[in-house]
Amino acid sequence: MSAAADTIEPEGSPSSQIRPVALARWLFAVAALVTLIVAVGGITRLTESGLSITEWKPVTGALPPLTEAHWQTEFEAYQQIGEYQQVAGPQGMTLEQYKFIYFWEWFHRLIGRVIGLVFAVPLAWFWLKGAIPPGYKPRLLALLALGGLQGAFGWFMVRSGLNTEMTDVSHFWLSIHLLTALFTLAGLIWTARDLLVLDKDSGAKPTRLTGLSLLTAIILFIQLLLGAWVAGLNAGLASDSWPLMQGRLFPEIGWNNGFLWTLTHDPFLLHWLHRWWAWVAVAALIVMARALKKAGDRPASIYIHSAFGIQILLGIATVMTMVELWIAVAHQLVGALLVAATAWGAHRLGQRGT
Template sequence: MVAASATSASSVTAASPRPLALARWLFAVATLVLVMVVVGGITRLTESGLSITHWSPVSGALPPLSEADWQAEFDLYKQTGEYRNVSGPAGMDLAAFKFIFFWEWFHRLLGRVIGLAFALPLAWFWLRGAIPAGYKPRLLALLALGGLQGAFGWFMVRSGLGTEMTDVSHFWLSIHLLTAFFTLGGLVWTALDLRQLDRQGHGTPARFTGLALAVAVILFLQLLMGAWVAGLNAGLASDTWPLMQDRLVPEIDWSNGVVWTFTHDPFWLHFVHRWWAWVAVAALVIMARQVKPLDRRASIAIHSAFGVQILLGIATVMTGVALWLAVAHQLVGALLVGAFAWGAHVLGRQAR
């Protein structure tokens, strides 16, 4: 009788929801995504993204293990337009190829690690009955986003593997990067919902308010422009600030049509990205002022993130896109997304 009671009690304990444990796990995965954003930035800025010309989800976890394997990978890279038109004429040897190969391989390896860091704990929490009611679909959606991120990454690489291509498509680069930011925001939002559930023991998740949606659209456009600027190397269009080519508005080529100019012209995109930033700042300030009476820490996080981001953006331009400044700019962009998600969640909790 006693043994049966103990077994029953153990089963009840095992099946109890653990929202705080899940929240901590999601914050840990979000941290890994931030690391991924940094490594992705380094991969892009060192022109490493096209060094691996195939997608091998399982065997690709290991780097080449012999000189013959390295030479085979190098020979595949030599068939790309990037090598024929850029790297090859610059005199790339096997040692230089190993350097760029490392960053692309590490980027992909980290993606595998993040996938396992999400999928395995998710399965464990699921089997233990630790996931609160209503959260399983959301967690599965986040898992699916991670899988899409890997697929988008390959489509991005494949877009640059043509014999005449020297870079990946900036459209695919923006999809790849913005999916990472969206996933990061989803991780933070869900973790905050779970933490709130742990504190209150009941209640409905926060909702997205009208103000948060408006700011999200403005911020999305700024991040999209930033991704296109990165993909087209448009950061090199000017190394002065606030003027470009000694003018407020640079000379822009409209001969290919408005649509092409809006989506491809490096001078136009650089110009829009640097000045739309102030629209984003204004929107974030308005949002942060609404957040401050409810959670001062979230307001400070938003102000700090966009302030540092603006300074890093200016410094990146004026240094001719120095690698570590550009990487820091991308990292703080991700932190800004996290701070925005935090502030939007605060407003959403209040609305509930």
């Protein structure tokens, strides 16, 4: 019998006929849902829907308002915060318009609940069946905890904007919320890849991250962080031209509030950094892709090249269209796909020790 057909026998558990490939497929399905919620999160942000639901109700909040009286109650709660009082209210928001933004925030939270169930229920089933290979239980529990943290960070993000002074959420909490989702996505891909390798070789050990992959991940992380801050501060609107900003290579920046504050808050500087650090990320990804091709994995190289190429084009289009909704959403979606492609490529390099 081949190694791929061997059964898994965790300590203290009865023999299981479930192969690691089944767990890998489950994790890929969860990864697809995480990619979806990143895209829906982009729509929620771009439609200014994130503050439309002012309470976090894990169970009863799964259902939207079912009566006009309930809708009116929710609308009145929204009218107490700064976003309504300073932005939406003066623009004459109606109840029907409120229902539109409520839908996107509700749908975003609903997908989060679905992801929790799609991860937790199969995890419990695989656990009871004794199908989880030795050493993988802590990693799967860590991924489950990351999902829980993601929900908590999402509420902290919303809560940061629920007062009469703020008209938006904190861009710091937004970046934590988004980057946790992307880190979880990478972890799901990596763990699923490890399980696929284990399915072919029952003696395989978990793959380690190489130096090249770690450097690439750090560079990509900085780019994603800058992108999250740009989104949170609406800094995409700082310029509608490319490659110049305000007719200049480097825009006018006010440093009166100090270097650190300007680096983390100034929309013009952050926009400029995001558009040019992208090329540092591209260089790192090209080096990784070439290493993959040299190692004999041309498909992974193509995936990475395609992802960052489309991402760059969408980023430029987002700027030149003054953050057109669906182009900006596509930019965020492909960003998530780029993270997945990078995690996949890093795993392949780790297998080869490159």
